Amino acid sequence: MAQYVFSRILQALLALWVVVTVVFALLHVAGDPMAVLAPDTLSAPERAQLAHALGLDLPPLVQYVRFLGDVLHGNLGISFYTNEPAMQLVLQRLGTTVELVAAAMVVAIAFGVPFGILSALRPGGIVDRSLRLVSVLGSSIPTFFLGIVLILIFSVELTLLPSSGLDSWRSLVLPAFTLAFYRIALFTRLIRATLVAELSQDYVRTARAKGLPGIVVTIKHALRNALLPFVTAFGLQFGQLLGGAVITETIFALPGMNRLALDAIARLDYPIVLSYVIVIATLFTIINLVVDLAYGMLDPRVTYG
């Protein structure tokens, strides 16, 4: 086990190193870094001075080693737009994005799991068929349009919830539901499929035969095992959630890091884009590592050979 954890952490660090190297290569091979890092308004002597200050006149290998050092120190340059350290700007916005993604995940689980159980109790029944219809609908509404419809209903017509900004937990309700909607459909289908399979297992029949009530068997025995693939889905969904958060943060004007990155892309503010890519890659790696390890803890049959 300890050996597995160690090798997984090593793999994760390796993956991060690859991402950082690719970013370096993109900046230095695909184009002149000065064109990316220096504003066009600089004169020739100023450019030379900046190149020297940034170490861009050094041999590529030396630059690469320096770049790795900078990344380790979280030093990825100054935003062209606000003149603040880019990494610091991104990390300031990280909290809002994490709140949004976490809230969406809670909503998706709070609805998806019970819906999945209800569907699995009677496959082909009215509840199952209605939920299946809703889940096809759920996967057909683009996130940005769902956000608009929710704003129209709950902010414009009913004036129940705020449509933009982040003042209190109420500001997170609509964005969280917008982001969670597709996930609710997905989790419903996932739980339904695995739970139906578990309910036909021998241990379920044994539990029923010894007289346990059906609901206890379903929740206490079968659901536990049906939740396993769910853990993997959670890890995979994290990346998708971040992608969806770009849209949600834009529509609801939330000050998250995805919105910052989107604005930075539009303004060609490369230090911010770079910092964002590295933060995302780090988050990905950590989440995947945690999911892999959690899987083994939840299912004793999984061995780390």
Add this chain to the structure above:
Amino acid sequence: MVRFRDLPPAASLILAILILLAIFAPWVAPHPPEHQDLLARLSPPLSRTPSGFYLLGADDLGRDIFANVVYGLRVSLLVGFAAVGISVLIGTPIGLLAGYRPGSWFAHVTMRMADIQLSLPAILIALAVLAVLGRGLANVIFVIGIVGWAQYARLVRASVLTERTKDYVVAASGLGASVPRILARHILPNVVGPSLVQIAVDIPRAIELEATLSFLGLGVAVTTPSLGIRIAQGYQFLFSGAWWLAVMPGLALVLLVLSINLLGDWLRDSLDPVAQGVIRAQRQVSAEAV
């Protein structure tokens, strides 16, 4: 209660209508999409003005929303088919080669790349590439096409892995057929099935991605009548009560994506004998449980 067997026919009908509207857009639309009629500004749906009838209303510049929707459907369908076509054209040859020579460096490199590609959200990759390339219809089609190759490479590779040991391949190889010939003439026709289902899943996804990218301002040019751009423009008027500016193009988008998704679902169920077996088994189990 809606019956599921009624859904595929209904979906085909809706999709057929939407495709016909898109094809015959110049004849169906009462005005060109960019035509402005300032007297009709912000007319609600079904309004009659001196200049004509506005089925879905008019926007803040007096442009006919119905005209913009049918021309927008053109853009959506074009992007959907063209982008997925690119994905298939890139992914299939890679999958064929990687499956036929599973131990080769080519297979290792391409499958590792596919893993990385699939672990990143498509929209983030598309945004980053479009930031470098700039916006435009051709760039959007290209980016969405590139982002989708990995699924096809994997699906085709998986099928080729089982096909390559079969007698007909060994026979063709023994008769001296070249590798390209074996792959294209013999193996390819036997491995396209799973890709068909994937195409049905990917076309609505590509349509959604284009609309999203255009909505975020990094997709097609503002002058292109994309549904995503029209929704973004209408979004500004949400709070002034003119809901139809954003909702009408949005509903068209949802109808298009939903009808293709329903057909795709049906296609998957009817093409996949394993899934059918599982459904039947599940019905039996549930019948026993009850």
